[in-house]
Amino acid sequence: MPGTVSKTDNFLKAIEKYAEEQRSKIQSEAEDFRERELNKAEEEGLREAYVLIQKKMTDIRTQIAADLSRAETASRRKTFVRRKQIEDEVFEKAAKKLEAYTKTDKYAKSLEKSAKDISKVLGADDVVLKVRKSDLAKKNKIVLAFGRKCEVEETNDIRIGGMIGVSKKLGILIDETLDSKLEAQREWFCDNSGLKVTE
Numbered sequence: 001m002p003g004t005v006s007k008t009d010n011f012l013k014a015i016e017k018y019a020e021e022q023r024s025k026i027q028s029e030a031e032d033f034r035e036r037e038l039n040k041a042e043e044e045g046l047r048e049a050y051v052l053i054q055k056k057m058t059d060i061r062t063q064i065a066a067d068l069s070r071a072e073t074a075s076r077r078k079t080f081v082r083r084k085q086i087e088d089e090v091f092e093k094a095a096k097k098l099e100a101y102t103k104t105d106k107y108a109k110s111l112e113k114s115a116k117d118i119s120k121v122l123g124a125d126d127v128v129l130k131v132r133k134s135d136l137a138k139k140n141k142i143v144l145a146f147g148r149k150c151e152v153e154e155t156n157d158i159r160i161g162g163m164i165g166v167s168k169k170l171g172i173l174i175d176e177t178l179d180s181k182l183e184a185q186r187e188w189f190c191d192n193s194g195l196k197v198t199e
Contacts, residue, residue, distance in 0.1 A: 087189065091182065095160055098178045102161040108138055111163060112145035114176040118165035119146045121174055130155035130164040 101107050115129060127150040129142060139152045142163070155164065162177035 087186070090189065091186065094182055094185075098160045098182060102134075102178070107161060108141065111135065111138055111161075112141055114163050115142045115145040115165075116147070118163070118174050118176060119148065119150075122165050122167045122170060122172060124167040124169040125149055126167055126169050127151070128153055128166045130157065130166065132158045132161060135161065135163070 111131070118127070118129065125148075127146070129146065129150055129152045131138075131142070131152060131154065133154045135142075136152065136154055142152050143150060157164065158177050158179055160178040160182065162175075162179065162181070164177060165174040166172070
C-alpha cells in the first residue's frame with residue numbers, strides 16, 4: 001500500500017500543480033485583460049478629454065472674439081459720438097462768431113455784395129431775395145445793390161445770415177447764406193481736423 005499512497009500523493013501533487021498552473025495562467029490572463037481594458041479605458045478617456053478640451057478651447061476663443069468685437073464696437077461708437085460732439089461744439093462756436101459778425105457794418109456790406117453777385121447770375125425779372133427777419137431792415141440797400149427790380153422777403157430757412165436768391169422763371173436758386181457756407185466747412189473740418197476714427 002505504501003506504493004499506492006505514493007501514487008495517490010503523486011497524482012494529487014500533479015493535480016495541485018496543474019491547478020496551480022491553471023490558476024496562475026488564469027490570474028495572468030485576467031491581469032492582462034484587466035490591464036488591456038484599463039489601457040483602453042484610459043486611451044478612450046484621454047480621447048474624450050482631448051475632444052472636450054478642444055471644444056472648450058474653441059468655445060473660449062469664440063467668446064473672447066465676440067467680447068473683443070463688442071468692446072471694439074462700443075469703443076468705436078464712443079469715439080464716433082465724442083468726435084461728433086467735438087465737431088458740433090466747434091461749429092456751434094463758429095456759428096456764434098458768425099452771428100456776432102451779422103451785427104457789424106461789414107456784414108451789411110457783404111449782404112449788398114451778395115445781392116450784386118446774385119444779380120449777375122439771375123437775369124430774370126421775377127427774382128426774390130430771401131433774408132432773415134432781422135435783415136429786412138436793410139431791404140432798401142439790398143434792392144439798390146441788386147440794381148434792378150426784385151423782391152426781398154423774410155425766410156425762416158436762414159438761421160445765421162446771408163441771403164438766398166430765387167428765380168422761378170429760370171428755375172435757379174442761389175444760396176449765399178452764412179449757414180450753408182459754414183455747413184460746407186464740415187467736410188473740410190472732418191478731413192483736416194485730425195479727428196479721425198480709424199479701424
